[in-house]
Amino acid sequence: MRRSAVLVLCMVVFLQGCMAYAASAAGYMDAKIRYDKPYNEYRMQAEEINKTRQTQGLPPEPIKDFNGWFKEQPLTNNQIKVLKNFGIIKPEEVKAIKEREALRRAELKAKGGSAASVK
Secondary structure: OHHHHHHHHHHHHHHHHHHHHHHHHHHHHHHHHHHHHHHHHHHHHHHHHHHHHHHOOOOOOOOOOHHHHHOOOOOOHHHHHHHHHOOOOOHHHHHHHHHHHHHHHHHHHHHOOOOOOOO
8 A cells, every 4th residue: 555655656746747848848839839820921021032132133131940030029928938948048048038028018018009929
C-alpha cells in the first residue's frame, strides 16, 4: 500500500512538470497559428515589393523569417513569457519587448484605439 502511494505521488509530481510544459507548448502553437495568416500576407506583400524594386533596378529588401517577423508583432505578457520559455525570445530581450508593448498600448490609447493584440 505504501509503495503504491509513493508511486502515485511520484507520478503526480512528474506529470505536473509535463502539464506545465504542455500548456506552454499549447500557448506557443496557439500564437503561431494565430499569426500564420498575417505572416503569409507579410511575405506575399514583401515579395511583391521586391519584384517592383527589381524592375526599378533596386536591390531586394530582406524578408524576415517567421521568428524575426513575430518579434515585431504586438504581444501580450503571456505570449512574451511563453516565447521566452521556448527560447524564441532571449531573457535579455524581455524587458525591451515589454517596454515596447507598453509604449504601443499607450499610443493606441491616446489615439482612442484598442490596445488588444491580434485575435
